[in-house]
Amino acid sequence: MYHQATWDEPLIIEKSQAGKRGHIPTGPSDIERKIAGDLGSAVPMALRRNGLPPLPEVSEPEVIRHFVRLSQENYSPDLGIYPLGSCTMKYNPKSAELAVSTHKLEKLHPEQDESTVQGMLAMLFRLDKILAEITGMSRMSLQPAAGAHGEYLGCLIIRSYHRSRGELEKRTEMIVPDSSHGTNPASAAMAGFKVMVVPSNSEGMVDLEELKKLAGPNTAGLMITNPNTLGIFEKNILEIAKVVHQAGGLLYYDGANFNPLLGKVRPGDMGFDIVHLNLHKTFATPHGGGGPGAGPVGVTKELERYLPIPLIGFDGKKYFYDYNVPDTVGKIRAFHGNIGILVRAYAYITSLGAEGLKTVAETAVLNTNYILSRILASGTYDLPFARARKHEFVLSAKKLYDSTGVRAMDLAKRMLDKGVHAPTTYFPQIVDEALMVEVPETESLADLDQLVEALLGVYREAQTNPELVKDAPHYASVRRIDDVKASHPKTLTLHWNNPTLLENRKVSNEEISSQESKSRLTSPPSR
Amino acid sequence: MAQTSHPFIPNSSDQLRNSMLRVIGIGSLDELYSDIPLEVRLNRPLKVDGFASEQEVRSSIEQLFKENKSGSDYNSFLGAGIYNHYIPAAVKAIVSRTEFQTSYTPYQAEISQGLLQSLFEFESMIRDLTAVDAVNSSLYDGSTALGEAARMAVRATGKYKVIVPRNLHPDKLSVLRNYTEPVGIRLEAFGYDEETGGPDLNDLQSRLDRETAAVYCEVPSFFGTLDADVVRIPSLCHEKGALSIIGFDPISLGGLKPPGEYGADIVVAEGQSISSEMNFGGPGLGIIGCRGENLLRQIPGRLIGMTTTINGTDKAFSMVLQTREQHIRRERATSNICTNEALLGIGAAAYLSLLGPKGLHDLFESILVKTRYAIKRLQELPKASVPRFETQHYQEFVVAFKRAPGITSKINRRLLLAGMHGGKSLVGDFPELGESSLLCVTEINTGEAIDRFSGLMTKLLRGSR
Numbered sequence: 007m008y009h010q011a012t013w014d015e016p017l018i019i020e021k022s023q024a025g026k027r028g029h030i031p032t033g034p035s036d037i038e039r040k041i042a043g044d045l046g047s048a049v050p051m052a053l054r055r056n057g058l059p060p061l062p063e064v065s066e067p068e069v070i071r072h073f074v075r076l077s078q079e080n081y082s083p084d085l086g087i088y089p090l091g092s093c094t095m096k097y098n099p100k101s102a103e104l105a106v107s108t109h110k111l112e113k114l115h116p117e118q119d120e121s122t123v124q125g126m127l128a129m130l131f132r133l134d135k136i137l138a139e140i141t142g143m144s145r146m147s148l149q150p151a152a153g154a155h156g157e158y159l160g161c162l163i164i165r166s167y168h169r170s171r172g173e174l175e176k177r178t179e180m181i182v183p184d185s186s187h188g189t190n191p192a193s194a195a196m197a198g199f200k201v202m203v204v205p206s207n208s209e210g211m212v213d214l215e216e217l218k219k220l221a222g223p224n225t226a227g228l229m230i231t232n233p234n235t236l237g238i239f240e241k242n243i244l245e246i247a248k249v250v251h252q253a254g255g256l257l258y259y260d261g262a263n264f265n266p267l268l269g270k271v272r273p274g275d276m277g278f279d280i281v282h283l284n285l286h287k288t289f290a291t292p293h294g295g296g297g298p299g300a301g302p303v304g305v306t307k308e309l310e311r312y313l314p315i316p317l318i319g320f321d322g323k324k325y326f327y328d329y330n331v332p333d334t335v336g337k338i339r340a341f342h343g344n345i346g347i348l349v350r351a352y353a354y355i356t357s358l359g360a361e362g363l364k365t366v367a368e369t370a371v372l373n374t375n376y377i378l379s380r381i382l383a384s385g386t387y388d389l390p391f392a393r394a395r396k397h398e399f400v401l402s403a404k405k406l407y408d409s410t411g412v413r414a415m416d417l418a419k420r421m422l423d424k425g426v427h428a429p430t431t432y433f434p435q436i437v438d439e440a441l442m443v444e445v446p447e448t449e450s451l452a453d454l455d456q457l458v459e460a461l462l463g464v465y466r467e468a469q470t471n472p473e474l475v476k477d478a479p480h481y482a483s484v485r486r487i488d489d490v491k492a493s494h495p496k497t498l499t500l501h502w503n504n505p506t507l508l509e510n511r512k513v514s515n516e517e518i519s520s521q522e523s524k525s526r527l528t529s530p531p532s533r
Numbered sequence: 534m535a536q537t538s539h540p541f542i543p544n545s546s547d548q549l550r551n552s553m554l555r556v557i558g559i560g561s562l563d564e565l566y567s568d569i570p571l572e573v574r575l576n577r578p579l580k581v582d583g584f585a586s587e588q589e590v591r592s593s594i595e596q597l598f599k600e601n602k603s604g605s606d607y608n609s610f611l612g613a614g615i616y617n618h619y620i621p622a623a624v625k626a627i628v629s630r631t632e633f634q635t636s637y638t639p640y641q642a643e644i645s646q647g648l649l650q651s652l653f654e655f656e657s658m659i660r661d662l663t664a665v666d667a668v669n670s671s672l673y674d675g676s677t678a679l680g681e682a683a684r685m686a687v688r689a690t691g692k693y694k695v696i697v698p699r700n701l702h703p704d705k706l707s708v709l710r711n712y713t714e715p716v717g718i719r720l721e722a723f724g725y726d727e728e729t730g731g732p733d734l735n736d737l738q739s740r741l742d743r744e745t746a747a748v749y750c751e752v753p754s755f756f757g758t759l760d761a762d763v764v765r766i767p768s769l770c771h772e773k774g775a776l777s778i779i780g781f782d783p784i785s786l787g788g789l790k791p792p793g794e795y796g797a798d799i800v801v802a803e804g805q806s807i808s809s810e811m812n813f814g815g816p817g818l819g820i821i822g823c824r825g826e827n828l829l830r831q832i833p834g835r836l837i838g839m840t841t842t843i844n845g846t847d848k849a850f851s852m853v854l855q856t857r858e859q860h861i862r863r864e865r866a867t868s869n870i871c872t873n874e875a876l877l878g879i880g881a882a883a884y885l886s887l888l889g890p891k892g893l894h895d896l897f898e899s900i901l902v903k904t905r906y907a908i909k910r911l912q913e914l915p916k917a918s919v920p921r922f923e924t925q926h927y928q929e930f931v932v933a934f935k936r937a938p939g940i941t942s943k944i945n946r947r948l949l950l951a952g953m954h955g956g957k958s959l960v961g962d963f964p965e966l967g968e969s970s971l972l973c974v975t976e977i978n979t980g981e982a983i984d985r986f987s988g989l990m991t992k993l994l995r996g997s998r
């Protein structure tokens with residue numbers, strides 16, 4: 007039976023003891039000191055710190071044990087299946103880790119002369135070409151640090167495009183489906199667009215008639231992912247593209263859901279003008295507990311002139327920084343991108359090739375449909391909208407909730423007790439009590455069966471013993487966390503400098519409340 | 534289809550596939566794609582090489598990278614935003630724990646306590662170092678952190694002008710433009726003193742008005758100067774109802790005053806130097822923190838809080854104030870950021886725990902000494918002013934050459950031939966400085982390496998006209 011490690015690990019500041027240290031930085035030599043002279047005036051008075059910086063004092067073994075214990079209190083794809091819908095949580099091949107652990111990458115400075123980074127530039131140049139071929143686009147920018155960052159770049163390119171046509175003033179609206187990921191409307195709004203939401207039809211696809219009503223002279227573009235977040239392929243995609251293009255807008259592809267289409271369908275062939283890929287999803291780079299990722303953006307030939315600088319060029323002999331991008335948006339981050347992630351993706355693609363990439367897509371779809379078939383055969387969860395799914399599907403536990411009071415969140419928490427990660431919950435917002443399941447191609451049949459058993463097991467338990475489920479998890483490092491208290495203005499604790507909390511490992515509500523007057527950060531966000 | 538499966542794809546053998554297809558109740562894989570219109574399907578194989586063995590992949594990448602001359606091969610004086618520092622082995626061991634490295638954003642907090650506690654500790658340490666109230670768990674890099682800070686200030690004040698120093702890294706300025714222009718934020722630049730490189734407070738005050746949302750300033754400046762006048766900027770801002778954004782260098786806080794102590798409302802930084810190797814400039818670690826409730830409501834990205842379990846028996850950690858974020862608030866979120874740079878945040882927590890108060894202070898001092906040493910060694914360069922600005926420096930300084938145009942790149946080319954990376958040329962971006970470059974010295978640069986560099990520089994400048 008699964009039971010996660012519980013170390014009851016104190017905060018590292020609680021381990022601090024005066025006089026201890028975990029690393030000795032290299033100091034200057036005596037000669038350097040002598041020549042540097044007296045440091046008395048080396049820093050202006052006004053800028054000098056009073057005393058030493060406040061940090062924990064711990065030895066190296068204590069630091070290692072602290073963080074290794076904490077790592078054991080963390081579930082990860084190296085431990086088991088991670089069916090977090092929309093996140094494409096694949097196994098991350100270890101060969102890619104070897105590719106990046108060399109001083110030939112680690113010790114490269116981004117401002118080095120081109121002649122000294124020819125290998126690096128060659129790889130980035132090739133990756134640009136490869137990703138362009140895979141997506142059916144003309145050229146890529148490797149700068150964006152994540153999917154949402156790519157979306158933002160896409161929005162900036164859309165602005166530049168309309169500006170160049172003298173239409174930016176009137177093209178103020180960005181259309182997104184009601185099933186879209188939160189980053190899509192957020193990116194559009196950050197770029198100054200008004201967000202227009204197009205509803206889904208009864209099949210779970212973009213309602214074409216509604217889209218036709220929304221698209222018009224004010225439309226800047228449409229941001230959409232395909233398959234959509236329900237896992238359904240938008241079969242009217244060419245029609246959708248036509249409507250948007252005829253209205254004068256551009257079509258943006260959110261590549262978070264590209265995994266099932268690798269080698270099968272290309273965004274460029276579906277009429278998209280701008281595409282981002284999430285390398286930390288589709289291309290198996292590790293997600294880092296939240297990041298870093300990488301979100302390269304590809305565009306059509308027509309839009310190349312807006313890409314960020316520099317691009318990487320090749321003159322037949324040498325690779326070089328190409329600043330010759332006439333209407334470039336400039337930069338969207340410092341330097342050239344999340345290189346460590348780009349190199350891993352390159353390694354991944356090389357180990358698969360065209361044939362392997364297609365196998366990735368097909369097997370992800372196979373795995374997902376295998377799970378879905380078994381769930382549907384069980385007569386438990388509902389599957390709103392059409393049956394045909396690609397890499398993911400969204401179940402509704404609404405019926406169960408109505409009869410037992412057990413919510414999707416409770417089911418998710420109970421799944422944690424069974425040694426699997428939970429599906430994504432409550433997204434997309436158009437499904438009630440949503441459980442969004444995505445099982446990538448890296449999962450074995452035994453993993454898939456374990457997931458099916460977990461999904462069905464918690465369903466049965468909700469019917470027979472709802473309290474057990476509502477009270478879950480029981481075997482995680484900690485029991486159910488009080489999220490209300492965590493974000494409540496009276497108890498919000500954003501740092502460890504809070505004496506009462508430190509003194510009392512077990513904190514009661516009253517104790518936290520008594521901190522109210524002492525804490526400066528007491529207000530919840532505005533609505 | 535294949536007899537045997539691909540190593541990463543267990544269910545890709547014919548046999549397994551067929552048995553799974555039977556459970557689904559279909560005859561072939563193609564049926565799973567039957568809803569996709571023929572017109573959009575790719576009817577040819579991708580033109581992508583591969584299906585190589587692990588050994589082949591590895592050696593092909595090693596072969597490519599052989600052509601790179603790294604900072605280990607060369608004597609390097611490049612900085613300007615990405616720095617070559619020593620990253621302790623223990624930091625690398627910790628960020629290589631695959632429980633951290635391969636997991637996702639900790640949406641399921643109960644099985645992600647390790648990540649959450651580590652990030653909480655990161656936030657707490659940066660908060661203590663900078664003396665602000667709260668720090669988030671990371672943004673993409675230092676430049677986007679500045680972009681987000683400017684937007685935050687605009688939302689909090691309702692004003693639309695942001696003033697930045699003339700001596701700002703050009704990439705940062707470009708990123709800032711892209712984060713501000715679309716929502717109508719106006720950028721203005723205030724100058725620096727020609728002699729000292731410090732902020733021209735008169736120029737700043739002539740621009741700082743009631744329309745101003747925020748003033749940005751960096752310590753040390755882009756030119757590596759330590760400008761005492763910066764500490765006066767927050768109060769100048771507050772008099773006009775504007776906010777002060779201070780950019781800091783994490784290691785320098787081992788000896789420099791925390792920006793929160795002289796009134797910074799928002800602090801931002803690039804945290805690469807305390808978490809990872811240079812990696813050709815990415816990933817970075819965007820750090821952002823703020824003071825006061827009003828700004829906290831506007832902060833972008835993930836915030837980790839400490840709380841308890843519902844039954845009250847245990848301390849626990851989770852993501853808090855999520856209603857600011859895109860997955861809940863969509864177009865009204867404080868930012869679109871979702872994936873961030875969390876692993877580097879853990880690296881920074883490990884780094885700061887290892888160095889501790891003494892280590893961070895000693896490292897600061899070591900860099901300070903080496904900077905002074907390098908300046909002293911280069912001071913006698915013929916026809917050059919070293920440092921270009923007469924003031925104190927940390928880690929970086931400008932060298933100006935009193936020579937004909939082209940000398941900066943000529944020198945850098947000559948240095949390369951001798952296996953050295955000279956400084957970043959400032960010629961294109963700061964024409965007012967003439968022929969000049971920005972040199973950087975960290976604990977990596979030995980006295981001996983600095984001597985070799987200054988020796989060659991002297992020879993080159995003597996030899997050239």
Ligand SMILES: Cc1ncc(COP(=O)(O)O)c(C=O)c1O
Nearest residue numbers: 092152153154187189262871872
């Ligand atoms: C459908 C979809 N779009 C966009 C994103 C945003 O990508 P990222 O987290 O890389 O910024 C995600 C991932 O969370 C996603 O699932």
